[in-house]
Amino acid sequence: MLDRTVLDAIEDPWRQSFHLCPARGLMNDPNGLIFWQGAYHVFYQWNPDGCVHQNKHWAHARSTDLIHWESLPVALAPDAVYDAHGCYSGCALDFDGALLLLYSGNVRDEAGGRSSYQCLARSRDGLHFDKLGPVIDGSPSGYTGHFRDPKAWREAGNWYAVIGAQREDLSGTVVLATSPDLHDWKLIGELIEPEESCYMYECPDLFVLDGCSVMTCCKQTQEVRAGNIYREDVAGYMIGQMDLGHARFSHGTFRQLDHGFDFYAPQTLLDPAGRRLLIGWMGLPTQPETPTVASGWTHCLTMPRELTLEGERLLQRPLRELKHLRGDEIRMPDVEVEAGTAISLPQVPEGAWELDISIEASIDADWVLHIYSGEDQSLSLAYEGGQGRLSLVRHCPAAGQIHERKGCDIGFRVERLQLFVDRSSVEIFVNNGIEVFTTRCYPTSGPSSPRLTAAQSVALHDIHLWPLAQRPA
Known part of the structure; x- marks a missing residue:
């Protein structure tokens, strides 16, 4: 089995400090999230030999606190006839004292046609895995x-x-x-009625939260608009009730999980305390190359998030253990921002930092939080009160991101923002995780102060800033 744990991580100023990212090569979907024998395990899609979507392995990391991660030997490599063109996504299972991986083996023919095999691998020590072969041999009748x-x-x-x-x-x-034994599988039904524009659902996850069944998945759609083909890849969720006996999932509407530019392929796990935790990929299936490709690596995972239900909404909150990364707190006094003016927030440190700020304003007020401001990189969160819309706006020519805007309509007043900024990413939690915005960013200048501009008067209070830094485990 290929062992690439000895690889030194590439030096790069955009290399993340507390997010999982590859030593080199391309990372995408998180796989096999599980708490097993006293530790959290995260596997992820990895091309160790380049920054393109080929040659997919399962890389492996382990942690006892979800903060400090140890790189382990590669779990799966595409070296069998049934996974020769990639060990694709799947899950990890605790069974009879062993750690099992259930994953998709991808095979392409000379004409580019695809075959898929659902395969098992097993480990007794959580480090070395033996492949057991396909347990669903090809696609069932009626499916591509x-x-x-x-x-x-x-x-x-x-x-x-x-x-x-x-x-x-x-x-x-x-x-x-x-299946009674993980080897003999029987299809018992479809859980989602196909939509006309949706050609694929990827990375499904089904779990129970507060008595409700929740499905997270990635919906891929393609439409023709004004003669042009428009493709969209969106990670979202549906809440309802699952009837396993009849293979029926009665659910509400599909809601987007994250409204930023870089979020896809989430997977969850249940931790020993009963928390449902989610980790996603900071990327999308189709997007321009990131600037870090020039250094030989690309992409990362999100920080873990705690999931809760509030009515018909799935809330994502920052993992509470992240508090252990905090350095000395910088506290800013409460301040009134008059209409038509701007206020600078505390100077941020080099590297990673967290900002927690509460906002009081009329629901129809307009304001903008400028996270980065510069010709090389600008990133802001804009609230348009009259339209009830919250948007992330970014401009980063180095990444091919030219005056992009992405947002959502909200039916509530924005009262709290929590920002987690790493060396090349920002994750924003709105009102304790009712909405989330995740994006990569690539600043080239030194740190500066975020600032807030207000078209109408805004009051800011409970303003806290912390530098974030890894400490020895």
Whole structure:
């Protein structure tokens, strides 16, 4: 088995300080999130030999606190006939004292056609994995080669799995399968009615939270608008009730999980305290190269987030353990920002930092929080009160990001913002995680003070800033 744990991480000023990122090469989907034998395990898609979407391995990291991560030997490499063109996404399972990986093996023919195999691998020590081969041999009747990303769990003495699928009519859905032993699987139904524009659902995850069934998944759509093909890849969730016996998922609308520019392929795990934790990929299937490709690495994972339900919304809150990264607090007095003026917030440190700020303003007030301001990189969060819209606006020519804007309509007053800034990323939590904005960013100048500009009067209070730094485990 390929062991690349000895690779030294590439030096780069944009290299993250507290987010998981690859030593080199390309990282994408988080896989196999699990707490097993006293530690958290995160696997992820990795091309160790380049910054392109090829040659997908499963890299492996382990932590006892979700803050400090130890790199472990590569778990899976595409070296078998059933996964020769990539070990694609899947999950990790604790069974009979062993750590099992259920993953999709990807195979391409000379014409570019795709075949998919759902495969098992097993480890007794959590370090070295033996492949057991396919347990679902190819795509079932009625589905194309886009049949992948199993997420399994055990319930009432049986194993169940949700799998992303594309029907032969090229519409996307999520199927439910069951097995008594993880080896013999039977499809028992589809959980999502296909939409006309949706050609694939990827990376499904189904779990129970506060008595409700929650499915997270990634919806891929393609539409023709004014003669042009428009593709969109969105990670979202649906809340409802699952009837396993009849393979029915009665659910509400599909809601977007994150409104930033770089968020996809989330997966969750249940920790020993009963928390449902989520980690996503800071990237998208189709996007320009990141500036770090020039240094030989690209992409990273989000920080872990704690999930809770509030009515029909899935809330994402920053992992509470992140408080252990905080340095000395900088506290700014409460301040009134008069209409048509701006206020500078505390000077931020080099590297990573956290800002927590509360806002009082009329619901129709307009204001902008400028996180970065410069010709090389500008990033801001803009609230347009009259339209009830909150948007992330970025401009970074080095990354091919030219005056981009992405946002969402909100039906509430923005009262609190929590920002977690690493060397090349920003994650913004609005009102304790009702909405989240995640993006990569690539500043080339030194740190400066964020500032807030207000079209109408705004009051800021409880303003806290902390430098964030890794400490020895």
